[in-house]
Amino acid sequence: MNAQRKKIIMAEINYWKQNKLLPEHYCNFLITLYSQGDLEQEISATDAVLSKEKKKINTRVIFIQFLYILIAFAVLGMSLKLWTFFFTGKMMLLVGLLIMNCLLWLLAGRLLKLLYFTISGAAGLVLIVIFIMRTVI
Incomplete structure (x- = not known):
C-alpha cells in the first residue's frame, strides 16, 4: 500500500x-496496524476527509440559515411598506399583516424544522394577542 493511502x-x-465513532482500543489497534508499529507517523484528525467535508457542510448550513432569516425580514419589511404606502391608519389591517407574517414564520419553522422560526412565530402571535387585549380593555 502506498504512503499517501496509508496517511x-x-x-x-x-x-x-x-469523535468516538469506534472504541479507542480498536482505533489504537488499527493505527498500529497501518503504521506497522511506527508511532512516529502520528497523523492528525484534521487531515481526515470526513473532517474536511464536515467543515464544508457547516459553512453551507450557516449560509442557508442566514438566507432564510434574510428572506423572512424581507417579507416582513415588504408587508410593512405595503401597509405604510397604501393603508396608513388602518390598524386592523396592520395587525392582520403581522399575524400573517407570524403564521408564515411558524409554518416555516415547522416545515423546515427550524426552532428559531417556530419560537419567533409563536412569540410574535403572543405579543399580538397581548397588544389586542390591551387596546380592547
Whole structure:
C-alpha cells in the first residue's frame, strides 16, 4: 500500500477516535496496524476527509440559515411598506399583516424544522394577542 493511502486511512482512524465513532482500543489497534508499529507517523484528525467535508457542510448550513432569516425580514419589511404606502391608519389591517407574517414564520419553522422560526412565530402571535387585549380593555 502506498504512503499517501496509508496517511489518508490513518487520518480517518484518528478522526473516528476523536469523535468516538469506534472504541479507542480498536482505533489504537488499527493505527498500529497501518503504521506497522511506527508511532512516529502520528497523523492528525484534521487531515481526515470526513473532517474536511464536515467543515464544508457547516459553512453551507450557516449560509442557508442566514438566507432564510434574510428572506423572512424581507417579507416582513415588504408587508410593512405595503401597509405604510397604501393603508396608513388602518390598524386592523396592520395587525392582520403581522399575524400573517407570524403564521408564515411558524409554518416555516415547522416545515423546515427550524426552532428559531417556530419560537419567533409563536412569540410574535403572543405579543399580538397581548397588544389586542390591551387596546380592547
